[in-house]
Structure formats: structure tokens, C-alpha cells
Amino acid sequence: MKMRTLTxxxxxxxxxxxxxxxxxxxxxxxxxxxxxxxxDIGGNLxxxxxxxxxxxxxxKIVAAATVIxxxxxxxxSWFPPxxxxxxxxxxxxxxxxxxxxxxxxxxxxxxxxxxxVSADMIRIAAGTDNxxxxxxxxxxxxxxxxxxxxxxxxxx
Ligand code: HEC
Numbered sequence: 001m002k003m004r005t006l007t008x009x010x011x012x013x014x015x016x017x018x019x020x021x022x023x024x025x026x027x028x029x030x031x032x033x034x035x036x037x038x039x040d041i042g043g044n045l046x047x048x049x050x051x052x053x054x055x056x057x058x059x060k061i062v063a064a065a066t067v068i069x070x071x072x073x074x075x076x077s078w079f080p081p082x083x084x085x086x087x088x089x090x091x092x093x094x095x096x097x098x099x100x101x102x103x104x105x106x107x108x109x110x111x112x113x114x115x116x117v118s119a120d121m122i123r124i125a126a127g128t129d130n131x132x133x134x135x136x137x138x139x140x141x142x143x144x145x146x147x148x149x150x151x152x153x154x155x156x
Pocket of ligand 1: 031032034035038039041042045068075093094095096097107108110111114140143144145147148151152155
């Protein structure tokens, strides 16, 4: 009975999102969860790409950029120590280089860079200047690349 109460309490706390990721999940799960979130970033970037040529699509762009912005804020917390590609290889699917933890401030700065590009896009796409939206879209690739080039191993 006592055990059951404890389990329910933990479920309740987890439901509120109060359990730190690193404690709630195994290192393998941490890696798999962040890959899923990264893919969601990729999917939303595709939405922006497909929507960027029409003012009528600006609301869609605001929504997609908001998802990316929220993910970007959380990226630093997706990489607790002990979840690098050497520690948790996952058959070669983990691409998180150990350099992340040796240069955590720079890594977190790259996440902040993506957050800023997204925030600027949200502001710009709230207006009707389509050229400005297209110009802003060009900043996403470099924001991803600034991090991937140094901190993500090449995908097979
Ligand atoms: C601050 C660093 C950082 C930023 C910014 C970042 N990524 Fe990543 N991304 C990573 C790391 C590190 C991995 C590898 C994670 C792993 O394997 O556990 C990754 C993995 C991915 C993956 C999964 C690839 C796979 O199949 O294993 C995708 C897709 C992805 N990123 C897309 C993006 C896109 C698109 C952007 C920009 C809009 C972006 N990322 C911005 C660090 C970053």
C-alpha cells in the first residue's frame, strides 16, 4: 500500500514536469528523447521553409518558430554529463561529442543563438514584410550548423 502511494506521488510529480530530466530518465533515454526533440526542431524548420514565400503563411511561421524557440531554451538541459557518444553509444546512433562538456558555455551559447534567431523570426513573421521573413529564414541553417559543426559527430 505504501509503495503504491509512493508510485502515485512520483507519477503526480512527473506529470507536473518537476523531475529533472537526468534523474527521470536513463542516459539512453536522455539521448533518445533529445534526438526526438531535435527531429521536431527539424520538422518545424521544414514548415518554415515551406511557408516562407507567402504572407498568408506568416501565422504558421510564428507557430513553428515558437516551437523551435521553446526547444532551443531547453537544449542545455538535454545534455547532462554521462550522455555522450562514448558513454552511451547506442550502436553508433549517439552523435553527442565529448567536446560538449569540455566547452559547455560555448555549447549553451549556440543554443542561445538558435533561441535568438527564433525569437527574431516570431517578431518579424508577426508583421507582413515577406522579404524580411525570407531573409530571417536564412539565419536558421547557420544557427544549427554553429553547434553541429563542433559538437555533433557526422551522421552515417
Ligand atoms: C546547441 C547545439 C545544437 C543546436 C543549436 C542544434 N542542434 Fe541538432 N543536435 C545537436 C547534437 C549534439 C545532436 C546529437 C544528439 C544525440 O545524438 O544524442 C543533434 C542532433 C540533431 C538531429 C538528430 C539527427 C539524428 O538522426 O541523430 C537533428 C534532426 C537535428 N539535430 C536538427 C537540428 C536543427 C534543424 C537545428 C537548427 C534549427 C539544430 N539541430 C540545432 C546539437 C544542436
